[in-house]
Amino acid sequence: MTFSVVIVAAGAGTRAGPGQAKQWRPLAGKPVLRWSVEAFLAAGAAEIVIVTTADGEDALAHVLSGLRGWRAARGGATRALSVQAGLAALCDRPHDEPVMIHDAARPFVTRKIVDDLLEALANADLALPALAVADTLKLSAPGAPLRTVSREHLWRAQTPQVAPRHKLLSAYAAWASGEPTDDAQVVEAAGGRIAITPGDPLLTKLTYPEDFAMAERLADAARVTRVGQGFDAHRWGPGEEVWLCGVAIKHDETLIGHSDADAGLHALTDAILGAIGEGDIGDHFPPTDPRWKGASSDQFLKHAVDLVVAKGGALVNVDVTLICERPKIKPHRQAMRERLAEILSLPIDRVSVKATTTEKMGFTGRGEGLAASAVVSVETPA
Incomplete structure (x- = not known):
C-alpha cells in the first residue's frame, strides 16, 4: 500500500531548553528530524512533506543532505494549521491515499509501527499507535486534595497517526473547538472510527532537556x-x-x-x-x-x-x-x-x-x- 507522510517540524520547542529547536538538534550524531525521514523512506513512503518555518526551509538541504523523496511546506501558527499546510502540499497525490502525520520530535519510528498502522486502517478512518498507561495517576487540582485517578482504559497516544488524506482534510475543515492535541481528536469529532495499534516506548516525544539524554541511550539500542x-x-x-x-x-x-x-x-x-x-x-x-x-x-x-x-x-x-x-x-x-x-x-x-x-x-x-x-x-x- 502506498502512503505519504507529513512531518510537523515548525515548533520552537521552548520546553527543551535554550539553543536550537529540538528537531534540528543532534541525536547520536545526526539531527532529530533526519531520524524520522530516513525511517519513513526505508518503510516505503511515496512522498514526505516537511512542514517547517522559513528558517527551517533554509536548513533542510543540509539536515537532509543525500536524501530524496521529500519536499518542504511552510507551517502555520499552530500544529493544526501546519498539518493542514502539509496536507495541502500533497494535493498531487491520490485523494484517498493514506497520509501519516508525525511529530518531528519522535525520532524512533520503526517499519513495524508503519506496517501495523496501515493494516489497522483497513477497518478504521484513522489509526494511531498508543501505549496503555502503566503508572499510577494522581490528580492535583488547585484548592483540592491530591487524589488517585483510575488508569483503566487510558492510553498514551503517539504518532505517526494515519488516515486517508481526504478524510483528514474534511475533518479539519469541520473542526471548530479550539486547538486539537492530535489528529485523532479531529477525526473523532467528525464521527470517524479510530483504531489503536501497539505503541512503542522508543517513540517517546522529546520535550524536556532530560529527554535528550534518554534518547541518546535509546539511539544506541535502536541502531x-x-x-x-x-x-x-x-x-x-x-x-x-x-x-x-x-x-x-x-x-x-x-x-x-x-x-x-x-x-x-x-x-x-x-x-x-x-x-x-x-x-x-x-x-x-x-x-x-x-x-x-x-x-x-x-x-x-x-x-x-x-x-x-x-x-x-x-x-x-x-x-x-x-x-x-x-x-x-x-x-x-x-x-x-x-x-x-x-x-x-x-x-x-x-x-x-x-x-x-x-x-x-x-x-x-x-x-x-x-x-x-x-x-x-x-x-x-x-
Whole structure:
C-alpha cells in the first residue's frame, strides 16, 4: 500500500531548553528530524512533506543532505494549521491515499509501527499507535486534595497517526473547538472510527532537556554498526589520464576497465554493498551490460549510498587505500577526500584516502596494474 507522510517540524520547542529547536538538534550524531525521514523512506513512503518555518526551509538541504523523496511546506501558527499546510502540499497525490502525520520530535519510528498502522486502517478512518498507561495517576487540582485517578482504559497516544488524506482534510475543515492535541481528536469529532495499534516506548516525544539524554541511550539500542570491506584492481594500458577516487590525474597510462576503471570508487562501492548485505558491484552493474561502458563510477557509489538510505541507514566513515608504484597519490589526496565527501555527503574528517606501495613486489610493484582496498562503517536500524 502506498502512503505519504507529513512531518510537523515548525515548533520552537521552548520546553527543551535554550539553543536550537529540538528537531534540528543532534541525536547520536545526526539531527532529530533526519531520524524520522530516513525511517519513513526505508518503510516505503511515496512522498514526505516537511512542514517547517522559513528558517527551517533554509536548513533542510543540509539536515537532509543525500536524501530524496521529500519536499518542504511552510507551517502555520499552530500544529493544526501546519498539518493542514502539509496536507495541502500533497494535493498531487491520490485523494484517498493514506497520509501519516508525525511529530518531528519522535525520532524512533520503526517499519513495524508503519506496517501495523496501515493494516489497522483497513477497518478504521484513522489509526494511531498508543501505549496503555502503566503508572499510577494522581490528580492535583488547585484548592483540592491530591487524589488517585483510575488508569483503566487510558492510553498514551503517539504518532505517526494515519488516515486517508481526504478524510483528514474534511475533518479539519469541520473542526471548530479550539486547538486539537492530535489528529485523532479531529477525526473523532467528525464521527470517524479510530483504531489503536501497539505503541512503542522508543517513540517517546522529546520535550524536556532530560529527554535528550534518554534518547541518546535509546539511539544506541535502536541502531547497529556494520562494517564492510572492498577490493578492486585494474591493469595499466595506453592512455593519458587515470581516474582515482573521483579525480582525474594526468598520467602516461590509464587503467583498463568496462567503466572508467576507478579502482578507488569500485572498492568503496563494494565495501558499502558488503556492509548492508547487497552483493557486489557486478550484481548491480554487470560488466556485460553496454550501458556501463565507459561510465563514471561515481554513479555506482551513489547507488550504493542510496541503498543504505533506503534501509534507514547512514554512512559513518570510509577509508580507502590505493596500492601502486605510480602515479604519486599524495599531491591529489586532498582533492580525492573532498570529492568523496561530496559524493557521500559526509564531513571530510570522516573520509580517509591513503596510498602505499608493495616495495616492487607483485603486479603493482612491477607496474602492471593498480589496486585499491576500502573499509566502511554503516549504521542501520537494529
